[in-house]
Amino acid sequence: MAIDITALLTFGLPGLVVGLALGWMLFRGTAKLEAMQAEHDKAASRLATASAEVARLEKELASARDQVKPLADEVDRLRREKAARKVESTGTPPPADSTPSAAPLPGIGWKAGRKLPTFLEAPIGPTDDLSLLKGVGPRLAARLREIGIFYFAQIADWSPEEVKLVDAKLDNFRGRIEKDHLIEQAKLLASGRLTEYEARFGKLGSD
Known part of the structure; x- marks a missing residue:
């Protein structure tokens, strides 16, 4: 073919x-x-x-x-x-120096060993210097006081739900609680474990 x-x-x-x-x-x-x-x-x-x-x-x-x-x-x-x-x-x-007290003095509505409220209407005794926490400057410290946070012991006992409540009130400082490890810092300062604090986060009062 x-x-x-x-x-x-x-x-x-x-x-x-x-x-x-x-x-x-x-x-x-x-x-x-x-x-x-x-x-x-x-x-x-x-x-x-x-x-x-x-x-x-x-x-x-x-x-x-x-x-x-x-x-x-x-x-x-x-x-x-x-x-x-x-x-x-x-x-x-x-x-007096910058060393924080182990806990706030007893006052109305609060006793040693009891959890402090997330927010307080007013201080119950002398307040802690929150600016000692690394990452907390004067403005953030002032904002914390404005919303009723005066003590390391308050911050140290925050639950995840409380962190969300507080963070929602921090305006431009949202996210700082976790970023700057404020709860871990506050636990050490509230319990007076200054040496361990400085070993982990640096000398107290320094930037």
């Missing part, structure tokens, strides 16, 4: 060209997909390595804190003992 070259070129060649083009596009697409998958696998591997490193460092940090705490408590005990002896020998208390 004779082959019609003209028909072959007219109808067969375009199909061949299209087939080759589709094959080439499929090949390139597959290669690109494989390259993307390889990059994804590398990124996942790096993320897994980084996550493992973070977990290791967090474990070491927790262990270090556990080791520091007994020593810090002993230093604080010696500081209190030294201050008490100075009072006994001189008959006068040591000069």
